[in-house]
Amino acid sequence: MGLDIEKVAMLTGMVDKLVQMKHVDNALDESVVEELIQKALFISDVPYSDDEIAAVKRDIAYKYQIQARPGQSILADYEQANWYDDRKAEIQQNFWTRYKNYLIDEKHFSPNVVSTLGNDTLDQKLMNYILDPKADYGKPVLKRGLIIGDVQSGKTSTYIGFICKAADAGYKVFILLTGTIESLRKQTQERVEEGFIGIDMSANTTGGKRVGVGLDNKPIHAMALTSRASDFRGNSNKIAMSLGKDKDAVVFVIKKNTTTLTKLTKWLIDLNADPRTHKIDMPMLMIDDEADNASINTSSDKEDPTKINKLIRKLADVFTKSNYVGFTATPFANVFIDPETTEKMETHDLFPEDFIVALPTPSNYIGPTRIFPKDAEFHSQLVYITDAGREEEDGYSFYFKHKKDWKGKLPESMTDAIYAFYLANAIRDLRGDQREHRSMLINISRFVKVQKYIKEIVEKIHAEAYRSLKYNLSSDFELSMKDPVLNRIYKVWQSQYEKCGFTWDEVAAALFDAMEKIQIKVVNSSRSSEKLEYPKNESLRVIAIGGLALSRGLTLEGLIISYFYRNTCTYDVLMQMGRWFGYRRGYEDLFRIWTHKASAEWYAEIADATEKLKEDMVLMRDLGQKPRDFGIRVRNNSTDLNNTAYNKMRNATDEFDVSSYFGSIVETPYLRFDVEAQKNNFRAVTDLVSECLSRGYRFERRATGSGRKGRYVLSDVPKELIVELIDRLSISKYSSYFNTKQISEFLSGCTDASIDVFDVAFMDGESPDKVADVCGQKITCVERKTCIIDSELDRLSIGRKGKLGGPGDGLVGIVDFNGKTAEEIIENAKASFRKFYEKEKGVPFDKTRVYPSETWFRFVVDRKPLLLIYLIDVGVAEENQKKQEAEFKAAMGNTPAVGLALGLPRNDEEAGLTSTRYKVNRVYNWFDREEMEDILAEGREE
CATH class of the missing domain: 1.10.10 (Arc Repressor Mutant, subunit A)
Structure with a gap:
């Protein structure tokens, strides 16, 4: 058939x-x-x-x-003059018309999707949001925006369409920043040449070979000073003629590389800038693809940005009319850029000051929400990797944390995934898709040596399958099944593709031809990386093995099978690794994703968080809020994942929407950098102790936990006294887990008897240099020598990782309880945590690991709630903050800074209550979100 x-x-x-x-x-x-x-x-x-x-x-x-609903946008000025609307009738759409026809006729885009792209996304939004190329602004102007799309959803098509529209309107200079990898830059160059320029700009092409839109044989009115062969080198004199003198538009497709950015900036200034102003009086559109990668200022000093960030800003400043527009599918880092900067215009950071646009998602896009939630349409096409295991003594089992020269036994499930790729190829051939590209992804290691070793193993698997299919596959089913490879391929067909519409005999007959031409390549960012060539009208069938290069923008055409086993810990990196998202026209039922169960659950969490972010954008638009005025929050309810790298979130804080504190511990990793606030907190603590002593409670050092050191403890403190203390505390807003209002309301409103009385313990330190007097007891202060002061934010960060207490601090207060010894309670909690961990992670728990502090509450019922008080001797980490430290300590005198942690044991009767954590940018904390939603609801009712 x-x-x-x-x-x-x-x-x-x-x-x-x-x-x-x-x-x-x-x-x-x-x-x-x-x-x-x-x-x-x-x-x-x-x-x-x-x-x-x-x-x-x-x-x-x-x-x-296929439908694509209009996207959402938020603006700095909702009343702005829409210059493009006013001038659209007089603009000849030459570049755009060519590109529109190319998308529909050659790339087979849905006309509906292209119509939405042209009429809504580009005409109604992006073109109006950038500068009018014909206007005289009287001074240099920079506009900054951010475009949010979905991974593998067609962002490239959007920004090439954007370039076409801008060129039709009068823009002459386009700078396209790709990632940091040459293979991605080359792929982007090819797409720009096919969609905008119309010729291959490679240096070895005499006269330029027509490609893409150029195949219509009409005159070419654009050129690039980069090519598929090379990035910008700064050794071409064409540029002196290109800017201003010629009618052609000029494109630079460059990597985010310090050398390249420096060369281009110098070249532009030397050959094209006004010698008096050092600026080029022309409109320029800069598009930053993967804008969350390398472009973010990760420096702790916003006045001294990181090098690439600084160079991008300097490059944008060369032109009198500059537009910086970032494109990303993972905006988590971009929305955390500090919008409040005192820097001059020429060093403005890249916060999307002027507009943020969420691109529409076409109805045929297969993204995380259609794959990873348990009730999702394509959830059954996930295959969990259960045999990767952990490193054993023999070193044979592959696992997350392998060494860079690891050579051991790879999981058997990878062989099944390769066989599934053979089968999917055969089925696509039977469906008449012989000319379409097919790819398989193997992303299980970031190390080049390991990737090459994986290739060796894959080649052996492939060679063995080749021999079996060529010599042992016959029309005699029983005879064929005696071959172990064929038998295993058949079992994979049964488990994955038995309902594909073809019989085993039909698939088997097509198998050898389907797999014979498969190539196996290592694709990474090293110089030895192999190239992925997807020639026009030629079916390339490839198994691509790699790491970073497969995780940032590089498109694997016709990706059917993904074998993914990586343990990244941030939303953005994990999402970028999801090369399987996108469009699977004609083989939606065939794609499969082999992955770890925890990774699948992380993707489900990220998908939900991203949808919540888009919902917040709708709220922002409805309220008429600006990007800099309305706080952006990104849900982060996972203990294993961060939204983005720590150094990209220096200006972000946590917001914690709490319904229940049972089974958790919350603390104050940030203190107020305010002497009076700290003295107030210490008075509140000593007043609590004094009140307890007046009621006859003992305040003395006693042993707690399983052989743990003694602590000064107050036992059976009534809940109302704890609430009084919390109401008096002055806590940094950055310690958002320890939201005193939420905690007080929760404790006061909870009628469950399990939290009627508390243990209160003082976590003292080892050094006698700093001792605090608490109602007659001498308590040694806890030393924290890595504190970081941010006086502008009224913030004293305890430790570089934002942790106040240690993982074992919650053991304080665990004593013999309800007929169980403290030792039994602790060991049961450890066993429960290990069971939970192994179920969630799918791998055995390494008993040498430290148990997290949550263990002593989430997995313990037989204990009282606990309030831990840390009297802190502050010691700063940064040399340039020693003066502030000395002044702070002098003002404090003998009073210590106060940190706290609150833990409540698990309560199964209250298990239905939940809590949600968000990471929010600096502005978000200035607003009452509930009040905003009430205002908006009222407006809708009217």
């Missing part, structure tokens, strides 16, 4: 013409499609099989039934 692809294409073309003749609107329903197909069949008078008719129906549905 199989499809005649030429016949399918011919009938599809006839139906397409009938659609255009009828002027059918975008909502082309199934009955209309059926009617038009029957009419085309009558006209053609050629017999078609049911499968061929079904293929035509799929093609027409793809083209006309």
